Amino acid sequence: MIRTIWIVGAGVESIYGIKLAKKLGLNVVVSDNNPNAPGLKFADKSIIVSTYDVEGTVEAACEYHQNVNRIDGVICIATDVPLTVASVAEKLSLPGITTETARKCSDKLLMKETLLAAGIPIPWFSLVKSVSELRSIISKRGLPLVIKPVDSRGARGVIQITKLVDLEWVFEHAKSFSPTSRVMLEEFLEGQQYSTESVITDGKNITPGLAERNYELIEKLGPYIIENGAQWPAKIEKKELDSIVNLVEKSSQVLGISNATSKGDVVMTNDGPKIIEIASRLSGGYFSSDQIELVTGINITEIAIRLSLGEKINKDKLHFSYQKFVAIRYFFPKPGKITSISNIDSFKNESWVHKLNLFFRVGDVLEKVTDHTKRCGFVITTGDTRDEAVKRARTVVENIQILTRQ
Numbered sequence: 001m002i003r004t005i006w007i008v009g010a011g012v013e014s015i016y017g018i019k020l021a022k023k024l025g026l027n028v029v030v031s032d033n034n035p036n037a038p039g040l041k042f043a044d045k046s047i048i049v050s051t052y053d054v055e056g057t058v059e060a061a062c063e064y065h066q067n068v069n070r071i072d073g074v075i076c077i078a079t080d081v082p083l084t085v086a087s088v089a090e091k092l093s094l095p096g097i098t099t100e101t102a103r104k105c106s107d108k109l110l111m112k113e114t115l116l117a118a119g120i121p122i123p124w125f126s127l128v129k130s131v132s133e134l135r136s137i138i139s140k141r142g143l144p145l146v147i148k149p150v151d152s153r154g155a156r157g158v159i160q161i162t163k164l165v166d167l168e169w170v171f172e173h174a175k176s177f178s179p180t181s182r183v184m185l186e187e188f189l190e191g192q193q194y195s196t197e198s199v200i201t202d203g204k205n206i207t208p209g210l211a212e213r214n215y216e217l218i219e220k221l222g223p224y225i226i227e228n229g230a231q232w233p234a235k236i237e238k239k240e241l242d243s244i245v246n247l248v249e250k251s252s253q254v255l256g257i258s259n260a261t262s263k264g265d266v267v268m269t270n271d272g273p274k275i276i277e278i279a280s281r282l283s284g285g286y287f288s289s290d291q292i293e294l295v296t297g298i299n300i301t302e303i304a305i306r307l308s309l310g311e312k313i314n315k316d317k318l319h320f321s322y323q324k325f326v327a328i329r330y331f332f333p334k335p336g337k338i339t340s341i342s343n344i345d346s347f348k349n350e351s352w353v354h355k356l357n358l359f360f361r362v363g364d365v366l367e368k369v370t371d372h373t374k375r376c377g378f379v380i381t382t383g384d385t386r387d388e389a390v391k392r393a394r395t396v397v398e399n400i401q402i403l404t405r406q
Contacts, residue, residue, distance in 0.1 A: 002027050003072040003309060006061055006088065009051045009079030010039030016289040017077035017282075017301050018042045024305065027069060031057055051081045061088045073308035077301065078284040080153040082106055085281075095310035097280050101256035105280040109150045109184050111255065118254040120247070121274045123187035123267075131171045137185055138167075144188040146225065147171070149178035156371040159223045160188060170223070189267040189274060195230060196248045196264040197283055197292055199303055199318060200257045205249040206318045208298040209263075209287060210234055210241065217332065224370045229329040229378070230287075231390050232295055233322045236268075244273045251278050261288075261304045285372075290355060290380060291328065296320035324382050327389040329397045331358065331377040335368045336404035343400045347379070352392055354380040358402075366404055376402070 005021050007014060010032035018039050021028045030043035033050035040046040047064070049056045065071045073095060074088045082102040089096035097105075104110050112125045128134050128147070138145065138161070147170055149157040157177030159170050174183045197209025211232035218225065234241065248264035255262075255278055263283045265276035282288040282304055292300050298320045303313055338360060347353050358377035360366060367374050379396040383389030 004029060004069045005305065005308065006031065006064075006071050006074040007039075007043075008032075008057060008074065008076040008081050008084050008088075010034070010037035010043070010046075011079060012038050013078035013284050013286065013289060014039040014076075015042060017075075017305065020299075020301055021305055024302070026305075029064060029071070031060065051076070051079055051084055054084050054087045057084050058087050058091050062091060065092055073305070073310070075304060075308040077282050077304075078286075078288065080106075080279065080281060080284075082280045095259065095308060097257055097260050101280060104255050105257070105278060107151050108148065108277065109182065111278065112184075114255060115251055115275060115278075120251050120254060121272060123189050123274055123276070125184055125186045128171070128183050128185050131168050134167055134171055134185070141187075146186040146188050147174045148184060148186065149174050150182035150184050151179055152177040154372045155225060155227070156373070158225050158371070160218070160225050161185075162223065165223050189269055189276070191267045191269040192236075193276070194234060194244060194264075194266045194268065195283065195287060196244065196266060197288055197300055198245075198249055198252060198262050198264065199300065199307075199313070200249065200252045200262055201259050201307070201313060204315065204318055205252075206298075206320070207245045207248060208296040208300060208320045209283070209292045210244065211287070211291070211326075212236075213265075214329070221332070221369060226369055226372065226375070227330075228332075229327065229393065230285075230291075231325075231327040231386055231393075232291070233325065233386065235386060240268060240273070244268065247273050247275060248278065251275050252280075255280070259307050261300060261307070263287075285328070286355060286378075286380060291326050294324050294326050294354060294380075294382060295322060297323050325384065325386045325389040326354070326380065326382055327386075327393040328378055328380045329393040330375045331379075331397055331400070331402060332369060333366060333376060333402035334404050335366050336406045337365050338362050338402060338404050340403045341401070342403075347396050347400065350392075352382050352389075353396065354382055356380075356396065 004027040029045045031047040086102035157174040193213040198207040211230040214229045252262040381392040
């Protein structure tokens with residue numbers, strides 16, 4: 001009998017996972033609120049319901065499960081909706097993380113409280129309920145600090161507070177991106193930040209994804225905290241690498257992640273690695289779909305799909321070695337209406353350009369980049385060395401001209 005998997009989310013980054021699930025011989029049901037979402041055309045069955053509508057998705061899944069086909073697994077791919085996925089899995093008794101774990105991974109305050117109670121090294125943090133409380137904390141702790149919504153995603157509402165930032169504006173800005181109107185403060189950690197992607201199983205944990213995050217434009221794009229890409233394998237001593245891997249795997253287990261994948265944001269400080277966040281899902285930014293396999297040969301999306309179906313993962317699939325050097329960089333043209341895009345064709349056929357995407361066309365209007373959802377495109381490059389991959393990515397970004405006018 002053909003098994004059925006329900007994929008929550010049909011955005012462009014979900015397409016790889018949708019196609020892969022079909023290639024694995026699965027009947028693929030995909031749900032998304034947007035009837036024109038690009039991934040829906042690759043599904044065997046499309047369901048129109050918001051990825052954030054937990055009750056609506058559970059109801060739709062139950063109806064399909066009872067009246068059409070049995071659902072054998074549920075997953076999200078490069079979509080930050082672990083509670084929706086966990087709720088469907090719990091209702092239909094499918095493999096997956098619990099809703100308790102999903103809440104801990106979706107609520108940054110609850111996550112930090114859970115990690116702190118377990119002795120996991122994290123930055124100082126505090127819930128902040130008013131501008132006056134914000135001022136009081138700043139007078140005691142000093143600057144810089146980071147303010148963020150407790151329960152948002154994609155760097156929406158995340159601001160580095162410096163002396164130049166208006167505190168009333170920054171509090172209301174962060175609050176506006178929280179569905180529950182909650183805001184938290186966090187210590188700004190100095191040090192190299194890393195993105196990780198792990199497979200957490202009963203038998204063996206591995207972390208094939210470990211890249212240096214790039215924030216070289218943080219002053220230019222400030223006060224918003226915007227990542228400008230990444231490069232890897234990371235240039236890091238084995239002792240430090242092992243400490244990061246051990247920390248993200250232990251943190252994942254503390255949060256209750258088991259037989260699933262997890263993504264981590266970690267800063268290597270003078271006191272050792274500290275956890276910024278742990279998420280119980282596959283990464284976006286083409287990290288899980290493209291970069292990990294390019295660098296290590298591990299298809300972590302396939303592993304995640306198989307885990308969602310309750311399969312045991314063959315240990316051979318968990319063995320990896322670094323194979324290529326990879327870099328990703330984003331485009332940051334001036335805000336305004338796009339009048340022309342030039343030189344893109346001169347790079348598309350380069351063997352070292354793995355992927356080159358622009359999300360906008362001539363005539364579209366670019367907003368100021370205030371979070372990761374407003375970046376206008378990216379390039380992923382490979383190289384024989386780490387520096388070569390980075391240089392190639394920068395060359396592409398610097399030579400493709402995206403002209404705008406106000």
